[in-house]
Amino acid sequence: CSSDLTDPEEGAALAMAILEKLLQLRATTVATTHYSELKTFAYSREGIENACVEFDVKTLRPTYRLLIGMPGASNAFAISRRLGLSESLILRAQQLVKADHAQFEHVINELENEKMMYEQRNADILERQQRVTELEAKVARTKEELAKKKGDFIRKAREQSAAMVRRTRRESEAIIKELKEQFDDQGIKRRQQAIQDARAKLNEAFEKSRPGIMAQKGVGKAVSLKTIQPGDIVYVKKLDQKGTVLSVQGKELTVQIGSLHTKVKASACRFLDHAPKETKAAGAPAASSSRRQSNAFMQKTQTIGREIDIRGMMVDEAEVAVGKFLDDAVMAGLSQVLIIHGKGTGALRKGIHAYLKHHRNVQSFQFADITEGGTGATVVELK
Structure with missing residues (x-):
């Protein structure tokens, strides 16, 4: 787009006109020039x-x-x-x-x-x-490795915890069995307390290591209200514990877990086994009177509940019931019980509080926590 035969300005103008025409024709063009006008x-x-x-x-x-x-x-x-x-x-x-x-x-x-x-x-x-891209990839790999190590650590900890629970349960049951074999009228309270302590340690270790063996899915089978009867063994899902059925009331069961009684819906339990049948070997000598009394007393102390409901009773009737309940609780080795008296007019509560102040086995008492009834119940600490 330059020529030695034309004026530079005219040559630049002519070049621009040619480029415009080529642009209109959409022709691909490569032009070389030294004209500053063409650059502009x-x-x-x-x-x-x-x-x-x-x-x-x-x-x-x-x-x-x-x-x-x-x-x-x-x-x-x-x-x-x-x-x-x-x-x-x-x-x-x-x-x-x-x-x-x-x-x-x-x-x-x-x-x-x-x-x-x-x-x-x-x-x-x-x-x-x-x-930055390389660092992000490195961070992602590190996070994946940490997640894998975390999962392995948790799985290993659960396995060790389950093994510890099984070992603790075997040791505790062995102690309880030995204590039961030695149980007699002498030292009843001391031995029963040892049983309670052993069971408490077992339950504490079991709770800390959840999910435990009994928490596995598919344990037992659904409870049938037509066939369930006192003495049968059931698994209480909410408490993750085995217990013995004491009574059946409609769709609810009263279950004994250790030394405590609780009411649960039948749908919240799983059936494990029927009540064991007592057998007596032929020619075996009858149990002595003292042994029968000891076994009956032991069964009584084992089945005592932690709470008593006296709502609807007169004060004098409630005093008799509470007195008997406190004596049984002491013999069973309980350190704390719950008396449910309700709110109402407050006459029953005042009468029972006055009675508790002078009871020989009561160390202290106070209103229950809101989750256990608040002012409608009293927690009693036993000596």
């Missing part, structure tokens, strides 16, 4: 893009890097200076260049410098993004 023309026309091949002024050699969007700057003065042309001639030539042309060349040089700077920054950003 490319900036102002949609569909035309400036480009140049980078030139290293210091070495006077092309770098062969194609820069899209950047017009090439004229390096005539810089090249002349490097080739040894007189400085005075170069300065005079710069004075003769039109002001707008000089300003255009200056702007092009500034743009080229800025583009190189931004290319360097983009390269730095890309490198940092790659490092």
